[in-house]
Amino acid sequence: MHKAVFEIVARDGLNFKYFKAGEHIDLMNAGKTVVFYPFFECSEIERQAMKANGEIQTPKHILRLVFGSENEFILFDEAVHKVEFDSLIDLILLSEDSDKYLYDLCCLLPKRWLDDKQNLWNLARMFYQMPGKNPAIMRRTYAAILRFHHGEWFCEQTSMISYDNDGPNIRYPIQVDIRKLKAIAGGACHKAYQAWKLKYESKSETESETETETETEPTEDETAKIPDKKSKKKPSFILKEKMIEIAKDRYRRQFGTGAIYKKITNYYYKRAFDDPKQFLNEIFINDRMYQMCSQSDHKELLHFIKDIAHPDFLFMKIDYDYMGFKNGVYCLKDATFIVPESVPNGIQVRVYHDFDYNILKETPLLDKFFDYQFDTETTEFIYFMLGRALTKIRDKFDFMVMLVGVGGAGKSLLVNLLSEAYGSAQVGILGSSFQDRFGLCEFANKQIVTSDDMPRNIAKTEIRFSFDADPSDTSGEIIRRILIAHFANSIPDDEKDMLLEDKIMDTEFATFIHRCRSTYLQYCRKYAGQNIYTFCPNHFLESRDMLRGSINESYQFAKAHIKYSEPVEGQEPKIILKSDLTRMFRAYIKEKYSLIKSPKQAMDIQSLINADDRIIPVRITMLSRDDFVKFLSSGKKIAATTLKNRAGFLFKQYRDIGGNADDLSYLNSYSKVIRHINENGSEEVRKTYLFHVVALLNTKAGKVVDAETRQKIIAASIRLRNKSKKQSLHNIATDKQQSNFISIYGMTGQLETYIHKLFADYDMSHKSTKISDDDFVKWNIPSDRKNIKSFARDLQRCMMLACYVYQPALRSDWPTLKITSAAVKRLDDKQNWIQVLRGGRIRLIMNDFKNVKSFGKHTIEVENVHLKRYLRYWINLLERLLGSEPEHLFIYQLSPVKEVKLISTTRHTFGKAISRNSEKIFNKPQSVNSFRHAWEIKFQQDPAYRYMTQAERQALHNKLLHGVFTGQLYNWQRRGFSE
Numbered sequence: 001m002h003k004a005v006f007e008i009v010a011r012d013g014l015n016f017k018y019f020k021a022g023e024h025i026d027l028m029n030a031g032k033t034v035v036f037y038p039f040f041e042c043s044e045i046e047r048q049a050m051k052a053n054g055e056i057q058t059p060k061h062i063l064r065l066v067f068g069s070e071n072e073f074i075l076f077d078e079a080v081h082k083v084e085f086d087s088l089i090d091l092i093l094l095s096e097d098s099d100k101y102l103y104d105l106c107c108l109l110p111k112r113w114l115d116d117k118q119n120l121w122n123l124a125r126m127f128y129q130m131p132g133k134n135p136a137i138m139r140r141t142y143a144a145i146l147r148f149h150h151g152e153w154f155c156e157q158t159s160m161i162s163y164d165n166d167g168p169n170i171r172y173p174i175q176v177d178i179r180k181l182k183a184i185a186g187g188a189c190h191k192a193y194q195a196w197k198l199k200y201e202s203k204s205e206t207e208s209e210t211e212t213e214t215e216t217e218p219t220e221d222e223t224a225k226i227p228d229k230k231s232k233k234k235p236s237f238i239l240k241e242k243m244i245e246i247a248k249d250r251y252r253r254q255f256g257t258g259a260i261y262k263k264i265t266n267y268y269y270k271r272a273f274d275d276p277k278q279f280l281n282e283i284f285i286n287d288r289m290y291q292m293c294s295q296s297d298h299k300e301l302l303h304f305i306k307d308i309a310h311p312d313f314l315f316m317k318i319d320y321d322y323m324g325f326k327n328g329v330y331c332l333k334d335a336t337f338i339v340p341e342s343v344p345n346g347i348q349v350r351v352y353h354d355f356d357y358n359i360l361k362e363t364p365l366l367d368k369f370f371d372y373q374f375d376t377e378t379t380e381f382i383y384f385m386l387g388r389a390l391t392k393i394r395d396k397f398d399f400m401v402m403l404v405g406v407g408g409a410g411k412s413l414l415v416n417l418l419s420e421a422y423g424s425a426q427v428g429i430l431g432s433s434f435q436d437r438f439g440l441c442e443f444a445n446k447q448i449v450t451s452d453d454m455p456r457n458i459a460k461t462e463i464r465f466s467f468d469a470d471p472s473d474t475s476g477e478i479i480r481r482i483l484i485a486h487f488a489n490s491i492p493d494d495e496k497d498m499l500l501e502d503k504i505m506d507t508e509f510a511t512f513i514h515r516c517r518s519t520y521l522q523y524c525r526k527y528a529g530q531n532i533y534t535f536c537p538n539h540f541l542e543s544r545d546m547l548r549g550s551i552n553e554s555y556q557f558a559k560a561h562i563k564y565s566e567p568v569e570g571q572e573p574k575i576i577l578k579s580d581l582t583r584m585f586r587a588y589i590k591e592k593y594s595l596i597k598s599p600k601q602a603m604d605i606q607s608l609i610n611a612d613d614r615i616i617p618v619r620i621t622m623l624s625r626d627d628f629v630k631f632l633s634s635g636k637k638i639a640a641t642t643l644k645n646r647a648g649f650l651f652k653q654y655r656d657i658g659g660n661a662d663d664l665s666y667l668n669s670y671s672k673v674i675r676h677i678n679e680n681g682s683e684e685v686r687k688t689y690l691f692h693v694v695a696l697l698n699t700k701a702g703k704v705v706d707a708e709t710r711q712k713i714i715a716a717s718i719r720l721r722n723k724s725k726k727q728s729l730h731n732i733a734t735d736k737q738q739s740n741f742i743s744i745y746g747m748t749g750q751l752e753t754y755i756h757k758l759f760a761d762y763d764m765s766h767k768s769t770k771i772s773d774d775d776f777v778k779w780n781i782p783s784d785r786k787n788i789k790s791f792a793r794d795l796q797r798c799m800m801l802a803c804y805v806y807q808p809a810l811r812s813d814w815p816t817l818k819i820t821s822a823a824v825k826r827l828d829d830k831q832n833w834i835q836v837l838r839g840g841r842i843r844l845i846m847n848d849f850k851n852v853k854s855f856g857k858h859t860i861e862v863e864n865v866h867l868k869r870y871l872r873y874w875i876n877l878l879e880r881l882l883g884s885e886p887e888h889l890f891i892y893q894l895s896p897v898k899e900v901k902l903i904s905t906t907r908h909t910f911g912k913a914i915s916r917n918s919e920k921i922f923n924k925p926q927s928v929n930s931f932r933h934a935w936e937i938k939f940q941q942d943p944a945y946r947y948m949t950q951a952e953r954q955a956l957h958n959k960l961l962h963g964v965f966t967g968q969l970y971n972w973q974r975r976g977f978s979e
Contacts, residue, residue, distance in 0.1 A: 032067065033067040098137060098140045098141040098144045099137055099138065099141040101200055102127075102145075103141050103144055103145060103148075104196055104199075104200070105178075105181055105182065105185055105196060105200075106123075106145040106148075106181065106185075107145065107148050107149075108188060108189050108192050108196060109149075109184055109188065110184070110188040111149050113184060113188075114146070114149050118175075120162075121166050122174055122175045123142070123145075123176055124142060124162065124163045124166040125166055125167055125169055125170075125174050126174050126176045127141065127163075127167065128163065128166075128168060129170065129174070129295070130295075131277065131280065131290070131291075131298050132281055132284065132285075132290055132291040133291070139160070139163060142159070142163050143159055143160060143163070146159050177295050177296065178292065178294055179294060234297065235289055235293045235294075235297050236293065236296075236297040236300040236301055238289065239287075239289065239290055239297070240300075240301065240304055242283075242284075243280070243305075243313070244310060244312050244313050246283050247312070247313045248313065249263065250262065250263050251263065251272070251279075252269050252313070252314050252315065252316045253276070253305055253313065253314075253315055253316065254315065254316050255306070255307070255315045255782075256306060256307070256784065258275070258279075258302060258305040258306040259271060259273065259274050259275075260276060260279040260305075264352065265340075265352070266340070266343065267322070267324055267329055267340075267343050267348060267349050268324045268349050268352040269316060271425070276302055277302070279305075280298075280301060280302075307781065316348060317346075318348050318423075319347050319348055319350065320350045320391060320426075320447060321333045321391055321392075322347055322348075322349040322350065323349055323350065323351055323352075323353070323421060323513070324349035324352035324353065325352075325353050325355065325356060325357035325510070326355055326357075327339070327356040327357055328340050328343065328357060329343050329347065329349055330357055330510070330514070332391045334521070335514060335517040335521055350422060350423055350426060350447070351420075351421065351422055351426075353420075353509070355506070356510075357510045358510055358511075359510060359511050359514055360507070360508060360511045363508045363511050363512070365500065365503055365504050365508055366504065366508055366511070366512060369410055369413070369500070370382070372410075372489055372491065373405075373409065373410070373488070373489050374485075374539065375537075375539075377537045378539045378540075381539075381540070382485055383515055383516050383519040384520050384522075385399075385401045385483060385485075386401070386414070386418055386516040386520075387515075387516035387517045387518070387519050387520025387521070389401060389418060390418075390513070390517055395524055395528075396529070397532045398481060398532070399481055399482065399483045399532050400481060400482050401482075401483055402482050402483070402484045402485070402547075403415070403484075403485050404484050404485070404486050404487065405485075405486055405487025405488055406487060406488070406489075406490045407490075408490065408496065409487035409489065409491060410487060410491070411487055413500065413504075416501055417505075417509070417512060418448070419448070419450060420505065420509065421513055422447055422448055426446060426447040426448065427446060427447070427448055427449075427450060428446035428448070428450070429449075429451065430450070430451035479544060479547055479548045480544070482544070482547070483536065483540050483544075484540060484543035484544060484546075484547055485540070485543070486543045548607075552604070552607050553585075553589060554585065554603050554604035554607035554608065555604075555607040555611055557584075557585050557588050557589075557603070558607055558608045558610075558611035558612070559611050560588075561584065562576075562608060562611065562612070564614045577659070578605070579655075579656065579659065581603050581608075582602055582603050585602075586598045586599055589601060622660060622661060622662030622663075623651075623654055623658070623661070623662065625651040628646075628647040628650045628651050628696075629643065629647045631696060631699045631700075631701040631702070632646055632647060632650075632696065632699060635695065635698055635699040635700075636695075636698070639848075641907070645692075646692045646695060646696075650692055650693070653673075653676055653677075653693075654666065656676055657669070657672045657673070657676055663701065663704050664696065664701050664702055664704050664705060665704050665705070667693065667696075667697070667702075667705045668705055668706055668709050669709075670709050670712050670713065673693060673713065674716065677690055677693075683723070686720065687717070687720040687724055690713070690716060690717040690720060691717055691721075693713055693717075694713060694714055697710055697713065697714070732973045733933075733973065740924045740925060740926065740930065741930070741933075741934070742922055742924060742926065742934065743934060743938065744934050744935060744938045745938075747801075747805045747922060747926075748805055748806070750921060750922055751801055751802060751805050751921060751922075752866075754798060754921050755802075755870070758791070758794050758798065762775070764791075767869070768869075768873060769869050769873055769876070770872065770873055771873065771876060771877050776880055783896055784897050785896060786896070788881070789881070789894050789895060789896050789897075789898075789900065790895075792877055792881060792892075792894045792900070793894035793895065793896075795877070796874075796890065796891070796892060796894055797920065798917075798921070799870060799871070799889070799890075800814070800891075800910075800914055800917055801914070801918060801921060802866075802867055802870055804914070804928070804931040805931070806867035807862060807863075807867055808860075808935050808959035808960050809928065809932045809934075809935050810844070810849070810860075810960070810961060811849060811850055811907070811928055811932075811961070812907035812910050812914075812928050813832060813848075813849050814889060814910065815888060815891060815904065815907065815909075815910040816848065816888075817832045817834040817844065817888065818832065818887055819833075819834055819885070819886055819887060819888065819889065820833050820834070820836070821835065821838075822835075824845065827845065828847075830847055830848060831847060832844075832845065832846055832847055832849070833845040833847075834871075834889065836872070836875065840868055840872075841861070841862075842861075842862040842868050842871060842872075843859055843860065843861055844859070844860040844861075844862065845859050846858045846859070846860065846961065849961055850961075851961065851962065855962070855963075858961060860959060871889075874889070875889075878892070878900075881900045882900055886902075887902070888905050890905070890910060890913075891903055891904045891909060891910060891913060911927065911928050914926070914927065914928055915927055918930075932960055933970050933971075935960060936957075936960070936967050936968075936970035936971045937971055939956055939967070940968070940971045950964070953967075
């Protein structure tokens with residue numbers, strides 16, 4: 001039966017008693033009637049239905065009852081059968097197994113209020129998330145309230161599913177609390193509400209008056225009463241005072257998360273509660289005021305714990321240079337031990353070990369472990385490497401430690417001992433399941449990262465640094481940054497001690513830590529400023545070459561196929577060209593892996609030098625990239641971006657096929673030129689590259705190419721151009737273009753919804769033209785997740801797309817616009833400008849864009865009111881964040897924990913950002929060209945377009961900085977595709 005059945009029957013005054021487990025035999029021998037009643041979570045009707053379907057229902061609890069006689073049992077059993085098959089909601093109402101305070105209050109609410117689904121949704125979330133309440137009781141109370149209001153139309157199953165689905169939702173603020181329910185109930189039925197108030201709230205008011213009259217010292221229970229309306233202190237304020245008093249010298253908290261730490265010693269606090277809600281429920285478990293406080297009061301308490309400083313309830317600040325022991329603190333900075341009486345005030349150790357710090361002269365366990373694998377010199381160097389990993393690295397040795405060797409040789413033992421020197425939350429474990437997409441971001445707050453499970457190559461995981469650095473290892477390979485301790489000796493099974501780690505922890509751990517750290521400090525003093533490979537033992541040099549040979553294809557090739565030839569006096573030294581070396585290397589890779597085609601992988605010259613340092617690279621290339629820039633600059637004037645792209649391609653082509661040529665004569669080999677260009681799959685790219693070559697031929701330097709080859713190259717470029725033009729006239733969208741297409745109307749709706757939600761999440765108005773001082777101060781807080789910088793980051797994503805959704809789409813020119821309010825005459829006529837004028841006008845002055853020579857300089861008026869408002873807001877926000885007037889609109893580094901700064905104004909970077917942001921917001925990636933296609937489709941599908949004059953059409957297409965013909969080509973035709 002259900003628990004509620006027993007509660008109903010027990011009120012009838014029937015004679016029975018409880019007995020403990022194991023007493024039933026003695027009771028039966030004494031002539032008593034012993035009965036076992038199982039309690040179930042569901043009603044008896046539901047249980048019988050489940051039983052019929054073959055489902056097994058496990059009892060939640062067994063009730064043990066003893067009756068004085070069989071007649072007493074029969075009376076009890078008959079009473080049970082009367083209500084046993086009632087529905088669960090009827091049992092709840094009969095047994096009053098619900099929160100009567102809330103139930104009676106909600107019964108006074110008007111039915112029309114509960115008929116509103118929004119109100120019902122808020123009520124379910126309020127009940128579900130109410131702190132300090134029994135979840136099962138609140139669930140039954142919610143069902144009982146709906147049964148009261150809906151009567152015979154009440155569906156228990158639907159109501160419970162709705163409660164379980166809606167209750168946990170914390171995404172939006174709850175719009176209902178106890179005070180609001182009281183106000184609604186009082187307005188709907190004043191007399192009934194007064195009766196409810198007299199029943200449930202008069203007692204606390206009477207006690208409050210008695211306390212005032214007698215002026216006696218309040219007891220603990222009395223201080224827990226909810227203050228009356230005349231009290232000036234809010235419940236949250238009173239609860240904060242109590243909490244601070246409890247926490248003083250006993251607890252500390254973590255900033256941002258609110259995790260609670262409990263005091264163990266003066267220098268160590270242990271993590272006790274991960275969630276501050278658990279802490280509040282623990283200390284206020286018997287506090288009536290806390291149980292009945294509103295959600296806003298509860299949030300205020302949590303906000304105080306997470307973000308507000310107080311001298312009696314301090315935030316945790318771990319000192320990572322200290323380790324704690326029972327008899328004192330070990331300082332890693334200078335490898336000294338501090339007794340408790342001398343520990344500096346406020347020190348919080350990073351880890352605490354519940355045993356005494358004791359340095360041993362003899363360490364038989366550690367000595368035997370190391371002597372089995374390494375000589376004395378190597379062992380001492382390993383102590384140095386491990387000591388370096390014990391705290392923040394302040395040297396310039398620049399290496400990581402890798403332990404390599406056979407299984408069961410003790411590698412994990414060293415890693416585990418090192419990890420024991422840190423707190424569990426300070427150690428990151430890099431295993432086979434690490435995130436490919438987000439890389440190593442989850443280890444950003446760790447003090448040390450270890451790995452004993454690396455079955456796949458992590459070289460593809462790009463590591464981003466906090467400084468502006470190229471993540472590629474340009475001077476060789478990552479191997480030179482790794483020092484490898486090679487465990488070559490396998491330990492026989494009969495000699496393995498599976499408890500060795502525990503034994504070392506019990507007896508020699510403190511000595512191990514001190515030996516590591518003191519050795520490191522000694523090496524730092526002795527070898528400061530030296531390269532690590534100048535003083536490391538030979539063991540590590542051999543291990544480095546072993547690893548390099550196993551994973552570096554270039555190194556393997558050099559060792560196997562390249563031999564150094566001693567120079568002969570009077571003869572030129574032997575030279576091998578890089579192009580020949582690359583060809584040989586690719587043939588080696590093709591043969592090694594049985595490839596059908598030669599790979600595009602290039603030979604790494606540094607690996608060749610590592611294989612034999614007698615080999616010296618010599619630059620014999622006669623032309624440089626700068627030479628190609630000079631060649632192209634001497635011809636027809638071109639844009640800086642075009643010049644950069646052309647010079648880059650032509651120099652690469654020269655390196656691949658030019659050999660030792662000191663001029664452009666290598667272009668006389670027509671077949672080599674065409675074959676090199678045809679390595680690119682796209683016809684459009686091949687056409688572009690071919691015209692790069694034609695542009696080079698038309699310079700003064702290009703006159704060395706003979707007329708026949710020149711004519712062949714020009715003819716090939718004309719053929720590709722004509723073919724491209726012919727194909728462009730068939731402006732039919734591909735399947736991929738059609739599947740990714742979103743209309744301007746569709747993108748406008750999605751973007752507007754996203755922007756409104758963004759402002760709502762930060763409780764700001766999206767209708768303002770600048771951020772208010774209150775909003776800026778409110779969110780200008782230190783946080784690694786949500787603050788004014790995170791808001792600006794998300795708003796920047798929206799603003800990039802808004803410039804293409806609300807306004808006819810330019811090319812990737814928005815980052816080149818400089819912000820100004822000056823008159824046009826005072827502006828540089830070679831620069832693009834966004835002119836923010838008084839009265840709300842905003843103009844785009846375009847002086848530098850793709851087809852400016854044929855199209856002419858252009859001024860575009862920003863007409864969309866939403867875009868003008870958002871642009872003004874964005875510029876104002878940037879000014880507040882930078883502390884000065886911003887020069888450009890995009891792209892800024894915006895991270896909750898980093899400095900705000902302009903990081904790029906290039907068209908290429910901006911175009912990539914547009915694609916990423918559109919995929920995030922529209923769920924489909926959109927290029928800049930996609931927006932231009934969408935705008936032309938919108939223009940030309942408008943019925944009014946049919947009746948426009950040519951001049952009107954010209955003006956319309958000019959908003960996208962192109963003419964009518966180009967606009968018609970941009971009007972994709974969608975054929976033969978179904979989503």
